[in-house]
Amino acid sequence: MLGPALPGEKGVALVPLTLEHFKLHGPWMLQPEVGRFWGPRFGEITDESAEKRYKEFADGKNSVNWTIAYLDEPVGFTGIFDIDWVRRDGESGIFIGRHDLFGRGIASEAIRLRTDFAWRELRMHRVHNWIANANRGSRRGNEKVGYKQMGLFARSFFRSGDWYDEWLGEAYPHTFPEQR
Amino acid sequence: MALGGTIRGKTTTLRLPTEADLDSYNRWTADMRVRRAHSVWHEPAMPATWKERFKEIAKDKQTVLWSIDAGESFIGFAVGHFWSMGNGFDLNHFVIDPDEWQKGYGADAALAFHRYLFDYLDVRVVTVDLRADNAAARRIAEKLGYAEFAHGHEVHYRDGAYVDELKLRMDKETWQERWNAEREYPPLAAEATN
DSSP, X not given: OBOOOEEOSTTEEEEEOOHHHHHHHHHHHTOHHHHTTSOOSOOOOOHHXXXXXXXXXXXOSSOXXXXXXXXXXXXXXXXXXXXXXXXXXXXEEEEEOOGGGTTSXXXXXXXXXXXXXXXXXXXXSEEEEEEETTOHHHHHHHHHTTOEEEEEEEEXXXXXXXXXXXXXXXXXXXXXXXXX | OOBOOOEEOSSOEEEOOOGGGHHXXXXXXXXXXXXHHSOOSSOOOOHHHHHXXXXXXXXXXXXXXXXXXXXXXXXXXXXEEEOTTSSEEEEEEEEEOGGGTTSSHHHHHHHHHHHIIIIISOOSEEEEEEETTOHHHHHHHHHHTOEEEEEEEEEEEETTEEEEEEEEXXXXXXXXXXXXXXXXXXXXOTTTTO
């Protein structure tokens, strides 16, 4: 399903994912500037594929998907995926595609909005995620809203001569800081 | 595309699943003993739905299904997922008929299966998630050489309460140290490549 509009601070908002936004994901993910902690930098990047996958995202009952907007422009995406509605548990993820905007706190605010929504509106019990341990910005953004480390997957992937570990986190309503 | 082939253990054999197996999958999925121990692969459903699921997994490029026999009896199934880059494997479901528990079939099939993954497919790492109170599965995993890399709290819900989840991994190096004598094929003869 598509998430509702959630206005945040510092010009950041989560807005319902549109097909036009979705078509930006492929080109974003192919850039080396974002690939250090991301996927293989190839894929089925076609309009036809985007339309099919967007429909799956929009129709799916077990995920909530947003575009991250900054000053009203789409700059990335986030969501909660593979939600088990009995356990009330899901996996969260985030991607900032506009690498020229890294370091402005956009991801941190998006993570706060998403996590707040998980507790207040979805009545979830737990959210969890995997983050490259060396991606300090992403890890810190998650820790600020209550994610705590539950493990470390050593030597998860190999880039430019180094093995990268992955940090596994989990969060609960009771680990969420007081609302500002 | 993603139905598994024959892997022989001492007392069990993983083999190509067939539509005739689907009734048993459904029965095990509906068995509360199985559901207490594991997450289910699919919920119980009518035969037509299982046939659709079977068609889907047969076409899947990365998820693979095996049925497990012990002698002439059909006693379980395994489902796992190959990583997109092909060097790792997540073992998602490994189900033995609860009427056949405590006969050593799980341990035998698991050893043969991991021999296939490390000795034949040459994967780098295998992962598995277990409910923290599934003592039988933990014993098998520890004996194989799995080590815990994460502990999720209050992850699974059943019997009116949450239970923790253990995330375990086994690396190729561990397999080679612990099970080096477990080979599917004998070493090549000296003159084989002459």
